[in-house]
Amino acid sequence: MGVAVNARVDDANPPARAGQAAMAPIDCALDAVTRRLDQQRLREQFVEQGAFLYLDAFLPSDVTAGLADSARALVPAVNRNYLPGHKQGGSVSRHTIDRLAPRIAELYRSRALIEWLERITGDRLLPSPDDDPHAYALYYYTREGDHIGWHYDTSYYEGRRYTLLIGVIDDTSCRLDYELHTRTPGATVVAGSIQYPPGAIVLFDGDKLRHRITPSKAGEMRVSLTFEYVTDARMRPWRRFVSNMKDAIAYFGFRQVFRLRGASLPGKDTA
Numbered sequence: 001m002g003v004a005v006n007a008r009v010d011d012a013n014p015p016a017r018a019g020q021a022a023m024a025p026i027d028c029a030l031d032a033v034t035r036r037l038d039q040q041r042l043r044e045q046f047v048e049q050g051a052f053l054y055l056d057a058f059l060p061s062d063v064t065a066g067l068a069d070s071a072r073a074l075v076p077a078v079n080r081n082y083l084p085g086h087k088q089g090g091s092v093s094r095h096t097i098d099r100l101a102p103r104i105a106e107l108y109r110s111r112a113l114i115e116w117l118e119r120i121t122g123d124r125l126l127p128s129p130d131d132d133p134h135a136y137a138l139y140y141y142t143r144e145g146d147h148i149g150w151h152y153d154t155s156y157y158e159g160r161r162y163t164l165l166i167g168v169i170d171d172t173s174c175r176l177d178y179e180l181h182t183r184t185p186g187a188t189v190v191a192g193s194i195q196y197p198p199g200a201i202v203l204f205d206g207d208k209l210r211h212r213i214t215p216s217k218a219g220e221m222r223v224s225l226t227f228e229y230v231t232d233a234r235m236r237p238w239r240r241f242v243s244n245m246k247d248a249i250a251y252f253g254f255r256q257v258f259r260l261r262g263a264s265l266p267g268k269d270t271a
């Protein structure tokens, strides 16, 4: 089971410290949040749990409320997908978010957030490339049976890829089930299950955490925001192709994934 840490901070706009007058409002808010957390203890928990950390309250309430408003406004733009035996649900890619809800991108690029994530993971983190539809995306569970089966968030990049899940709306019985240490030789697998509420975060190395979301029931609604950060933004052409096809079929549709991708087919990608 992940360690829950109560870290809710409601005063999202503290007075700027000396030298911080130019900080964006979202950076001020997240700087205030992260300075109140026990960074060393959370770093230790992250390592002990095999590159996994759950905080049951993280975002300021006004930021969370803004995300929920955006998520509801984006419902008409949701791309539904269904892979028998594996997943069913809706997604909104970063390309659509950039057009219709650009404040989410500001949160994704927040220096205060990224620097805190770097301190917890111990890695230098980069935003995912501009043509990655998963860089920041919303995932919707709005119909009976919406779910995703057991999987890893496999990195197709040269380096590691970290996933940050952010609770936005949760009026469901869906649970995030997970298993720690599954790929650590000789380690005992530790199973856990959480329902991360709006404002909560889950941070993990996508290649290390086996996880799933259990099926929603009729009349329920759940929206999760996912941020992906990488340690090396390069991707080999064949992996790029596989990644694009997976994203097109399982998540965002061919129009979303390939709309910017005239140069991303095998043999043409120089990333």
Ligand SMILES: [Fe+2]
Residues within 6 Å of the ligand: 151, 152, 153, 211
């Ligand atoms: Fe996942």
